[in-house]
Amino acid sequence: MGKEKKRLYGNKYVNVEDGKLKIGNFSCLDLAKKWETPIFLFLEEKIQENINYISSIFSEIFPQSQGFYSVKSNYLQKTAEIVKEEQFGAEIVSLTELQMLKRIGFDHTKIIVGGPYLPDKFLMQIVQMQIPYIVIYDLIDISRISQTITKILGANSNYCPKILLKFQTKKYTSRHGLHNNKETYKLISEIFKKNTNVEYAGVLSHFGTRLKTWLQYEENMKNLIEIVQKIKKISGLSSKILDIGGGFSNADSLKEKEFRTYLVGCKNMLYQAGFQNSIIFYEPGRFIVEDTGFCIAEVIRVDPIHKVVFLNIGNNYIPKFMKSSLRFYNATRITEAPNSPFDFMGNIPSDQDILIKNYNFTKSVSRGDIIVIANVGAYALTWSTRFPYSFPNILFLSKKQIIEYKTRSNSLIFPNS
Numbered sequence: 366m367g368k369e370k371k372r373l374y375g376n377k378y379v380n381v382e383d384g385k386l387k388i389g390n391f392s393c394l395d396l397a398k399k400w401e402t403p404i405f406l407f408l409e410e411k412i413q414e415n416i417n418y419i420s421s422i423f424s425e426i427f428p429q430s431q432g433f434y435s436v437k438s439n440y441l442q443k444t445a446e447i448v449k450e451e452q453f454g455a456e457i458v459s460l461t462e463l464q465m466l467k468r469i470g471f472d473h474t475k476i477i478v479g480g481p482y483l484p485d486k487f488l489m490q491i492v493q494m495q496i497p498y499i500v501i502y503d504l505i506d507i508s509r510i511s512q513t514i515t516k517i518l519g520a521n522s523n524y525c526p527k528i529l530l531k532f533q534t535k536k537y538t539s540r541h542g543l544h545n546n547k548e549t550y551k552l553i554s555e556i557f558k559k560n561t562n563v564e565y566a567g568v569l570s571h572f573g574t575r576l577k578t579w580l581q582y583e584e585n586m587k588n589l590i591e592i593v594q595k596i597k598k599i600s601g602l603s604s605k606i607l608d609i610g611g612g613f614s615n616a617d618s619l620k621e622k623e624f625r626t627y628l629v630g631c632k633n634m635l636y637q638a639g640f641q642n643s644i645i646f647y648e649p650g651r652f653i654v655e656d657t658g659f660c661i662a663e664v665i666r667v668d669p670i671h672k673v674v675f676l677n678i679g680n681n682y683i684p685k686f687m688k689s690s691l692r693f694y695n696a697t698r699i700t701e702a703p704n705s706p707f708d709f710m711g712n713i714p715s716d717q718d719i720l721i722k723n724y725n726f727t728k729s730v731s732r733g734d735i736i737v738i739a740n741v742g743a744y745a746l747t748w749s750t751r752f753p754y755s756f757p758n759i760l761f762l763s764k765k766q767i768i769e770y771k772t773r774s775n776s777l778i779f780p781n782s
């Protein structure tokens with residue numbers, strides 16, 4: 366008889382083959398035996414595939430577009446190396462990320478930097494590396510950039526970064542970025558007249574993460590269009606670049622037809638507003654990495670009365686802030702039907718450490734079972750609250766090979782990445 370293979374929940378890299386749960390070509394039980402759990406496991410090929418998927422769909426709908434991977438969603442160096450190999454861009458908010466990109470020889474012309482906090486050291490590095498695009502959240506940063514250029518490169522330097530402005534969105538919680546009011550628009554015009562070694566380029570409008578409906582995409586576009594029109598009317602400046610930010614769901618959950626419909630909808634709005642010649646920037650994080658990451662954990666206790674499964678990893682490394690759609694598989698009992706609801710909790714001595722509630726799982730789950738949690742590739746380490754347990758082992762899987770990115774034997778006691 367041939368091998369029996371069944372794909373689980375649409376992710377072609379997660380299969381049950383001859384009664385074994387496999388990620389890529391590797392058995393989860395074997396991985397758990399070889400490396401101590403908890404393990405974080407990332408699929409190189411899937412990262413590549415997601416980048417190709419998003420860049421091909423964007424370049425088809427917006428021929429003048431450029432993508433930048435939002436490094437904060439998974440800032441491991443290996444992830445950035447894969448992005449570099451795919452010749453995709455990078456969006457960063459910190460000096461640490463910029464130094465990492467420099468270390469791996471990332472093409473500096475494909476980097477967009479910026480954010481709410483631009484300390485002097487960060488600005489100096491941005492100027493030294495001549496990063497072409499800078500997003501600012503506070504108008505004061507424009508003159509700071511201008512002064513840094515003069516200080517480091519002199520008054521006659523050719524470096525003239527393109528500045529994008531981040532405005533607050535219409536969400537009632539939105540506070541980061543510039544106010545959408547007349548005062549701001551007047552100031553913008555004065556500031557760019559005064560600081561001639563920076564160039565106004567356009568606007569960034571990032572609505573939020575995990576956008577699920579067309580209404581959210583539409584809201585983002587409306588905001589962007591309204592701001593760009595006001596910048597033209599009041600400040601007298603033309604926006605060449607429209608940056609729609611990130612916020613796309615993970616690649617496996619965002620089906621091509623649905624994704625295309627959203628993007629065509631955005632394009633129609635932009636065309637109707639007369640922006641058919643604009644360059645579109647997009648900054649996906651979650652889309653590229655969420656479904657490429659898995660955690661292999663172990664059951665440390667089952668409470669049959671409250672129907673709780675305790676794992677040897679919890680919110681310290683799989684935090685609620687990551688807003689991911691977690692999926693749990695029992696690798697030890699993969700052929701058993703998951704039809705019994707359990708809560709999953711972690712190993713932190715706090716009642717708050719809940720990973721998920723009422724998740725249909727294998728009834729006979731027991732201490733020592735190996736559990737695989739899917740969709741942990743984005744924001745897990747970013748938002749992690751640590752707790753003084755040791756760092757999980759981190760592996761990258763290519764088609765045939767396992768790369769020990771960081772294992773307990775080669776890591777510091779409490780490293781961050």
Ligand SMILES: Cc1ncc(COP(=O)(O)O)c(C=O)c1O
Pocket residue numbers: 435438456571573574575610611612613648649650651652743
């Ligand atoms: C400006 C900007 N761009 C891109 C992203 C990435 O978002 P996501 O991972 O949801 O695609 C973020 C996330 O907060 C952001 O603030």
